[in-house]
Amino acid sequence: MFLKNVWYVAGWLTEFEPGELAARTIAGEPVVFFRKKDGALTALPDRCPHRWAPLSKGRLEGDDLRCMYHGVKFDAEGGCVEVPGQEKISPQLCLQPYPVVERHQWAWIWLGDPALADPAAIPDCGYLDEPARRFKTGQLDYQAHHALISDNLLDLSHVGFLHEKTLAAPPEGEPGDKKTGQSAGGSAGKRIETGVRYENWRVGDFGRAVIQAKSGGTGDVWSRLDYVVPGVFISRVATYPAGTAEKCDFGTPPADVEPLSDNTSCQAVTPMTERTTRYFFSSGPRKADVTDDEAEGMWKVASAAFDEDLDMIEAQQKIIDHHPGERMAWIDADKGPGMFRQLMAQLMREEGTPVEPFPTRQATADASATAFVEAAE
Known part of the structure; x- marks a missing residue:
């Protein structure tokens, strides 16, 4: 019941320590991760073919993994290399490893046909690799279907209501009049090849201290928010001197135009089961724009907003499950x-x-x- 021929985020790279087994459930599949002696990350089905005991309860022996139920041992490529007490090894005891790529501070896994696992299809989350940013990262586990978290990230209209006590500002991309300090262009969202994009300008923004400090008044805020398959959110919000939006004809600002401030975020929604989802998130303002303390303050606000989403979506899931067969209304x-x-x-x-x-x-x-x-x- 899940897409398989896609790259899922399995976790932050810092979660996978040398010498340790890490059990995960991703899109309904139990997986065990471990690092080989050369540091490379590998992933196998978390199921011994013999009696289906979880290999995550096993023992690492160099680059091999031994099941601690009956001692069957596997190499990092899933081949069975030892069965205690017998010489003959059945091919049925071998495992099919999962393709894994370490990129953009995340471990990515492909659960489908290995022949189709093209690393070039991994979403571009290169913002996470930029050393000039003060990145902070986190994750939350939802007791809810992954589609509800995707809906939330694609719905810009909820920010001014659900997050009125935290973010306390209209969302980037909210429809409005460009002459009155509201947004212009791209607010409805559009299909791109692998997902949905919101791109727009907010003109004459008074609400950001960094704009006032660097420009002495208001500025124009450009944002691009991409949400791509299977559930990866990539955003950039940059502020520019007043008048920049009009000079750009309300299109994408040229790369050679230096913004006053620049903040990015990469997030990922990874289904675990039909009613559990792991949500990875980050925030990356430029070091030139904020101090460590200011970045920490921004992170606390963002984290509180993520908790608000969690509380609402889990409550939403409970209501949905109590009313099977009924349809929602749309706006x-x-x-x-x-x-x-x-x-x-x-x-x-x-x-x-x-x-x-x-x-x-x-x-x-x-x-x-x-x-x-x-x-x-």
Whole structure:
């Protein structure tokens, strides 16, 4: 019931320590990770083929992993290299390793056909590698379906309400009038090849101290928010001197135009089971824009907002589960989530994966997506 031929974020690289076994459940698949002696990360099914005991309860012996139920031992490529008390080893005892790539501070795993595992398909989260930023990272576990977290990240309209006590500002991308300090351009979201993009300008913004400090008044704020398959959020929010948006004809600012401030975030939604999801998040303001203390203060506010999302979405999931078969109503802000659901359903059909009903209790994910899009149009 999950996409398999995609790259999922398995965890921050710092989570996988040498000499330790790390058990994860990703898109319904139990996986055990460990580092070989050369430091390379490997991943095997967390299931001994003999009696299906979890290999994460086993023991590392150099680059090999021994099941501690009956002592069957495997190498890092999943080959069975020893069965205590016998010489003959059945091919059925071998495991198929999962492709793993370490990139952008994350471990990425491919659960589908290994022949299709192209590292070039990993979303570009290169912001996480930039040394000129004060990056802070975290993660949360949701007792909720992954589609609800994706909906939340694609829905810019909730920020001014759910986060009124934390972020306390209209979201980047909120529709408005460019002459009155509101946003302009791209606020409705649009389909890109692998997901949905929001791109817009907020003109004459008074609300950011860094703008006032560097420009002596107001500035223009440009934001680009991409949400790509299977659930990776890549954002950049940059402030510029007043008038920049108009000079750029409200398009993407040229790379050679230096912003007054620049903040990025990369986030990932990784389903564990049908009702549990792991959410990875980060914040990366430029070192030139904020001190360590200021970055810490920004992080506390953002973390509090993430907790607000968690509380609401888990409560939402409980209500959904109490009302099977009933349909939700839709508003214009649902167009972005609808486009993404539609894309996910398309990819699931293409790889032959059963199209699961997203937690709206409609007939299929595609029907749910169509309802979103048609309502928005």
